Amino acid sequence: MEKKYCKLYCSIKKLYALATIENRQGKELITNFQPIDNKTASEIDNQGINSLPLVNSNLLESEDNGKRIPLSIDRSKKCNLLKDELRYQCIYCNKLNISKSISNSFSIYFLLDNSGSMSENDRHEGELAVRKLISTLKEMDNDYSFIPWGSDAGYLFQRTKNISEIEKGLKQYTDGISKYGGSTDAAGAFNLIKSDVKSEQKNVIIIFVTDGGFDDDRAAIDARNKVLSQKQGTEIIAIGVTGAKEKNIEAIGTISNFSKIVGDSTQLSKTFVDVAEFLKKSGRNIWLNQERMIFIWQKTCLI
Numbered sequence: 001m002e003k004k005y006c007k008l009y010c011s012i013k014k015l016y017a018l019a020t021i022e023n024r025q026g027k028e029l030i031t032n033f034q035p036i037d038n039k040t041a042s043e044i045d046n047q048g049i050n051s052l053p054l055v056n057s058n059l060l061e062s063e064d065n066g067k068r069i070p071l072s073i074d075r076s077k078k079c080n081l082l083k084d085e086l087r088y089q090c091i092y093c094n095k096l097n098i099s100k101s102i103s104n105s106f107s108i109y110f111l112l113d114n115s116g117s118m119s120e121n122d123r124h125e126g127e128l129a130v131r132k133l134i135s136t137l138k139e140m141d142n143d144y145s146f147i148p149w150g151s152d153a154g155y156l157f158q159r160t161k162n163i164s165e166i167e168k169g170l171k172q173y174t175d176g177i178s179k180y181g182g183s184t185d186a187a188g189a190f191n192l193i194k195s196d197v198k199s200e201q202k203n204v205i206i207i208f209v210t211d212g213g214f215d216d217d218r219a220a221i222d223a224r225n226k227v228l229s230q231k232q233g234t235e236i237i238a239i240g241v242t243g244a245k246e247k248n249i250e251a252i253g254t255i256s257n258f259s260k261i262v263g264d265s266t267q268l269s270k271t272f273v274d275v276a277e278f279l280k281k282s283g284r285n286i287w288l289n290q291e292r293m294i295f296i297w298q299k300t301c302l303i
Contacts, residue, residue, distance in 0.1 A: 009099040016041035114148035129268035136276035149189035151182030190223035198230035
């Protein structure tokens, strides 16, 4: 019996699920449904599945009169289920949609501190790190944006893979001739990119670098959270250099392996290369075979 597997995403709970689709007497039907964690979800690609078929009649236990009622779901922005759960009845809710396929490319935003504490050498090391990352990812179809920030923030290049644009913007940053600088207003940097992240077609990676504490911790975290809410799959790598506060880095980053204080700015290039290697691996589509899907089911549910 032919089976397909479809990754689903709840836009209310921000959780993933996996549906099994089988051909039953010439009709494709959803025959099983199981919540899955983010790591498992990252391994699944929805190649060729554009719309969900009907749900098989025995998926959810029927009422005495035979009518299946989606318990706790009201098809609005409200949901009576617990915050961290999905259940069978979720398959009937119009907030549970097919998750977008894993992209083999990213839109990468560099948010580099340009406050007064960042020396010319720090900026030079930041430039080298950006160059290293872009070079390491040269085989991927990424777009790049560069935002220096301080009291205010602005783009030196935006959504481009054009080398000359990138070179020009990096030189402005290193030479200290961009008009953005001053204090350490991280909130301003995140507020600047919020609407742009929302309109991205690719998965978004934000690489955030700072050497100091924030002017307003609460405002920075609130602005960061608003950016994350704009687009499913957005991730932030927060890197601190000399003078950065560990609590700020932990509060901003979403990928803990890289979100840390690395020492002085001479460590940025190595860290950026490590990030690039991680992104190369993450960007590859993983085509699931039957053996892999059986393994995932055994990990995530009782069958």
